[in-house]
Amino acid sequence: MQKSWRQRFHLPAVIGTIPMILVAVGVFVIGIGFSVLWSFTSSKLFPTYDFVGLAQYRRLWADNRWLVSVNNIWFFGLMSITCNMVFGYLLAVFMDQRIRQEDLFRSIFLYPFAMSLIVTGLVWQWVLDPNLGLQETMRNLGWSSFSFAPLVDANTAIYALVVAGIWQGSGVTMAILLAGLRGVDEEIWKAARVDGIPTWRTHVSIVAPMMKGAFATAFVLQSVGVVRVYDLVIAMTGGGPGIATSMPAVYVIQLITVRQNVGQGMAAATMMLLPVLIVLALAGLVLWRRNRVQEAGV
């Protein structure tokens, strides 16, 4: 047919989205491509194209600092996502009880999210500072043996990060889940009440499963945040004590700036990308199959 090129590529639309084309292709395809490429080279301060195979990956997985970082991210991720979800859901459920001053409570639970993670990190660094914060206060109140200094202990510092993370982020989880709760049909609650189902049971068996979308949203949001956690660590612990709270995100930045080892840094970055790619591929597959089923139904 004489269907013109003009109709397939409406010129103004292409021109208008040039920035998008540049970003999508230039940054997220070519950029990532180069990162992966450099992970197979011996690049130090500047990229080179001296390929060394998997040597950088071997060195990476032999580096104790990286192993600690990987452990930390799993631990931090599981802890903070679980706590965030549980605490956020509880807050949402309690907020949904037709309470007074709902807006006030909502503002209080949410405001930390408006603040930078740097600010969050510093705030909690002070609250937990043994010479200034809770420990000193309790001792001054007469409890001289009181000891609470999680940040100076390599075993506990990561818990402090989790607490700060919850402080900053659980309000958002609450807001998302509350929106989900409010989205559940009012008549579901009435029906459950008429059927004589206890409230907690309604929550667990009926309402929570209906909120799959809200939970998924909150989960995705937190997961993305966990993988990217950088500012919080820098402000609160600097990765310390020692390397106790190092994270992959911190590790990569250190390698490409302070330690000037781009090759290995890119290997670490590629390792960070891998789980994201796998999850996205799975999600994409599920969506694609669902679309296929829908199209077949038309």
Next chain:
Amino acid sequence: MAANGTSVSIQDLSLNFGAVSVLQTLNLDVAEGEFIVLLGPSGCGKSTLLNCIAGLLDISEGSIFIKGKNVTWEEPKDRGIGMVFQSYALYPQMTVEKNLSFGLRVAGVPKDEIAKRIARAAEILQIEPLLQRKPAALSGGQRQRVAIGRALVRDVDVFLFDEPLSNLDAKLRSELRVEIKLLHRKLQNTMIYVTHDQIEAMTLADRIAVMKGGVIQQLDAPQTIYNRPVNRFVAGFLGSPAMNFIEGRLEKDDSGWQFAAEDVRIPLSTYAFETEPVPGPTVFGIRPEHVALNSGSGWPFTATATVEVVEPMGSDTLVWLKLGKQNFTVRVTAERTPHNGEAVSIGFDPMRASLFDAAAGSRI
């Protein structure tokens, strides 16, 4: 090229979305000044066809002529069409006047000409007092008038209506229906009107195109479509309550052709066959208003049935009967209402019936 006096001509039009075929080698010629209604259930492709004519959807194959000009790949604005949408699609941030003039301003029409056209449209549609209001401050009926006005000011040959009355309540709908009819009489434009409402179709159309599955099933004057549907789908889609269908066989004996089902045997001597009849599985259809209740034995076919439900509708009454095992609906005038459980006699003339091939569904 399109024949003389043809306003819109669609030739072998196909539209595919990926592997899904939405419209299949469709042909339609609309005469100058004709009012065509595209009627069908949702998903039949009627709105899609209208969007193709408007140029809002790129077709896969075929061509579209408007006023003899091939507009297949033309931009919507250059096709000489105006369009009225179901949701009115008024620009919410513009006043009525600006809504009406937007297209003209885009086209660079001189100011006094714009003013003239708006004044004319506003007068025809009686929306002069509304010109400075925003759409949010209008009622549904007023919005629809403005939407029609937007097509009017374009001064085009062909009007396209995409279910324009579906968002209105029943009373307003019948009022605007009459207005659209008057408008058509006054303007004498070609109008192509999409609806799923058979009353709109019957009342407005010069010809109705009944569509299903992306194919035009029948294109005819409303009365022809109603009385002589070409297939079982068309027969069942038009009319409320639906046509009575009895499944059985076509047989021939000494007295001529007969329709035989489990409980009834209908002589077909008065029926005008469309095709040469052959014995075999057949569906017999007759509309509820073509059946008489308790009116003697003068009919070519009479039988006794039991009243199941009586539904008084005000002007007339629907009687749901059991004829043997068959369900049967009859429409009678309000004053001749039988009681539940009563045994009644029914009678009709097969001349008014329709016979369909059981397998193909086509009219016999």
Next chain:
Amino acid sequence: MSAVQTTASRPMQEAPDQATPFGPKPRRISAGRIGIYAFLIVAALFFLIPVYIMVVTSLKGMPEIRLGHLFNLPGDPTFQPWADAWLHACTGRDCNGLSPGFYNSLKITVPSVVISIICASINGYALTFWPYKGANLLFGLLVFGAFVPYQVVIYPLIIGLSSVGLFATLPGIIIVHTIFGMPILTLLFRNFYAAMPVELFKAARVDGAGFWRIFIYIMLPMSVPITVVAVILQVTGIWNDFLFGIVFAGRSNWPMTVQLNNIVNTTTGVREYNVNMAATILTAAVPLVIYFVSGRWFVRGIAAGAVKG
């Protein structure tokens, strides 16, 4: 008939029982209600106490802080720490306070927000109404970008920006923020436009308006709500950013967050907690003001950004 007889034949003393409702009358304030409020108030304290500590400490002098009564209100409130934080606090050798960082953040945030929203709204509009061949693939890549760890993209961006001389410059950091804001904002605008009635777009096309005219005259005036959401999202996001600021802005353009971290975490000698905390509050002030002014819009922004993400 029969129902009336049954009632009449019932013994007289049963009648009052039928008249009173079963079960206890609900109390106005039950134990459960108290529990709900107790939980909420304890939770609220958890969220409020750290900031309470910051505010009171920032108003105390150093001697009073050394006494160690963290929760006490300042005995002798002073705004000197706030003035010091703004004008004199030291980052390494420079002692100009936070104010240069504030202006840098301003210089970074305003153009970044404007440019990223313009780009994203055009993207969302084009993707919804004018999808060209391959546009959805591009969008897929962009959404993928929303999930990618920044670390994978940072180094190529450093190299790319250096090669055109924009690394460690103001335009450089603005470009970086535009890039990283694009996925989520495009998603936001696309979903917004996708929820708009298509017929509006069709009507405008029948009226003869093209890509840009429909965008500017029809779509933009209707995009106010989503633009407000996007502005809130971007202003807080960019103001709070640390990583891109420290990597891409260059020393002379370091935003407030970077300056703050330097003031607090790199000082040698005596730690001036009151000044540090005042500096922290100042850094958090802009997004907090936006948060409290915008109220529900802020929540909507997070939800909008997240729900479809």
